[in-house]
Amino acid sequence: MSQGTPRRGPRPLPLHLGLMAMRRWMAMAALPLLASKPGSPGSSSGWPRSRPAAMARIAQKLEAGGHAPEAFAAAVFEALNRADAGLLSGITAYRRHPSRREEPDLPVAWAEGGSRLLDYGGEGPVVLVVPSLINRASILDLQPGASLLRYLAGEGLRVLLLDWGEPGPVERGFGLADYIAGRLERALAVAAADGPVLLAGYCMGGLLTLAAAQRQPGRVRGLALLATPWDFWAEAPERARAIGAMLRGLEPLLAATGALPVDTIQALFALPDPFAIAAKYRSFGELDPDSLRARRFVALEDWLNDGIALAAPVARECLGGWYGANTPARGEWRILGEAVAPGRLTCPTFLAIPERDRIVPPASALALATALPGPLVHHAAAGHIGMVAGQGAEAALWQPLRHWMVGLGL
Template identity: 50%
Template structure:
């Protein structure tokens, strides 16, 4: 999409010079201003009155501008492709190993990051690897909470457990969300509590917050607190039409899902790309300007490697998420059910915290804030960060990590 946008610039030039009448409202004024400036510049250089507003500019006057547009297009395209190539050849590799596995079932593993402190089970999304919360030596929320890692100052006191869902195998490809929540997640929660010696706080990130909520409602005896990090709830709160268009994107992949039993990673990435089709162009253009030997470049590569390490989604779960959550807004309407039991936030009795990143472009803040409204007595924070930035950005420690640690330690 980024490349197509750049290469479309020369194609649009004749339309500009022909006073094209069908510019999109968001660019119409810009096009009119540009034509006006070109007419005025030509008139000044020729010491003549400007051409009429609806008259095309002479070729000799328009040609230098067309050449300038072409040069700028090539410069931007070169910067984008340079950034992409430098990423592909960057030497950084993830500089920490996964924490020890203390329980597993099928493709799913339970990792224990710390040995002492208040036990907390982190539940990530099904479509991304959970190590975004344990990304690198310098960018690990979990190790900081445990007082470990390369920048542990101020952390500690928490004993984090991380659920890594893994890549669906033959068994998981037949799973529904009920199988995930009422089955595997509950068993992982039981294993965590057995190892910790009592109830734990559940922290769900993005889609993981919905899964964790379903588990907390089914087994309240095992849960002492609940935290939702950028978790959608009312999928139609921001723009119902956009959510329904997202749901419709599953239709072209239906034959593939029937054949494979899952929604492939490339299809999942395509769905995310629709949220910002120019994101790759923008971020790799920025990367091209970085010092490749800097911590900043290492952090970029660490995050990009995680983004490209996606996980397939079992077909039944993909349909339930896209058709049910996005298309029909079953969560926001109170109609989402796990193992025939409704998932109703109003029924949660433990202390709860909802963190709504104000600059989230993946989960609209209005969608996540709706969960804070539905949970009785929930504390709601709205840090000025993005969906991923809330756990790995430079401002994450001050705005999310430290306050989250204090909230977790306050609980009984």
């Protein structure tokens, strides 16, 4: 994010403000039901006879404790006011924070369309790092002290990053095969000009690198899969199928724009815990804005809110295929007619499983432990993002990953 660009987060802002209002409306609707008593003026509709037993017990406890309904209602609204003010204060503090990421000026080893192969330098075995298609690659080089790529480049590895870039008019017609058999494999050919390289994929990037490693085994010395989903039905299969079912409703938007917009993607990510965004912004509003924790929060939120739209064909494959039909784990995900089969890989593999991952359930990523032949499985004491860019990322992932990579390169 450049110095002059105004912040837009948390995205989609109308969703989070709407949830705040919805919670207040629900409280307003529930309070009279809690306070009503048999025979009271407000109970002429017959509600007390049908009032759930749980609500009746709450009302009895309030009365037994000497809490008048009016006092209880006032306390509820006071708590809601504090929470809402905290959220708005946190959003305002985030948007006004002076911290901005400086875009690095790096050599470009290869470019095609909006995609670039960025050279982070370093001496040693070559590693090509591949991020997701729906977020900026900058999560891997977030800020000083929070850069997996610069750490690896300073610890005995030559680091290249595939920055996918924004989907332009050409890329909006791309499917997964275009990205994997096209952009990724051509970048891999450049990276492996002097011999096989280490390939590392983060999140969705792990699925892309897995397919590329199967198709180009002679160019891959080892494969690291970081928080990479595989069995999309391993946890909460109903939720995964529900996401897949949303595709039908999204079709008019995909057809009109050629892509799944960033705000829609962010709304899908918020579904499992829609109030979590508000909670973290309230907490941020209480931080010292000059603290390391506050600056890290701002850097991470800037990255999250500066997402990338997903090409419509890719969105259909991911939502309908991966989530809706669980095609990877069922052996039905194909690239140019060839099934992606982890068991066919012959190179060494490293699996990093974040124990507190709320984006890729650990069970989904762990499914690769049995699908791959003899991987090294590393359980990281972190979340999905914290594993690569959190304050404990060096111990959680960077050091174990570097140790594995350097060991393979000797």
